[in-house]
Ligand SMILES: O=C(CO)[C@@H](O)[C@H](O)[C@H](O)[C@H](O)COP(=O)(O)O
């Protein structure tokens with residue numbers, strides 16, 4: 610049992626070491642795009658399934674409330690939290706449309722979509738990206754594995770942050786770290802050095 614636990618820790622550390630080599634330029638690019646949107650009256654919509662839904666909510670709460678310093682609230686909406694909306698869209702139409710229908714209603718040109726999928730294959734995330742493009746929004750996709758269909762759908766101005774790993778849990782662990790980096794960079798860009 611202890612070996613099992615130690616393996617989880619060492620696999621997670623390895624995934625993060627690899628990510629620290631591959632991802633910083635992409636994370637910086639994503640944060641810059643989000644800052645550009647926020648200073649131009651844009652907002653960030655976020656979506657994902659399961660653990661990725663939790664990550665989407667984790668991120669939007671840190672923008673709406675705070676990350677590590679006192680600062681004004683920033684506009685972000687998680688599309689995973691309104692159970693009445695989610696259940697009615699899934700019930701009346703399809704689970705594949707639970708995010709895209711919200712994006713078509715709430716998304717404005719210049720807003721950003723944060724789409725999180727470890728496989729890049731979840732149909733509701735694919736449809737969310739398509740809806741965001743239709744609404745002239747830029748997409749930040751947090752993916753893993755081979756990026757799936759999400760990666761193939763992205764436009765040149767979008768950013769894919771792909772974790773080079775095949776294990777969902779490891780990918781999610783790097784996604785969370787990535788989101789914390791983005792929060793820190795947004796605060797730094799918008800509100801200056803904390804020191
Ligand atoms: O958290 C986990 C597994 O670690 C699960 O809840 C996982 O997020 C769910 O199976 C999701 O439905 C996976 O979707 P995706 O990441 O492939 O888009």
Ligand SMILES: [Zn+2]
Pocket residue numbers: 660777778781
């Ligand atoms: Zn998980």
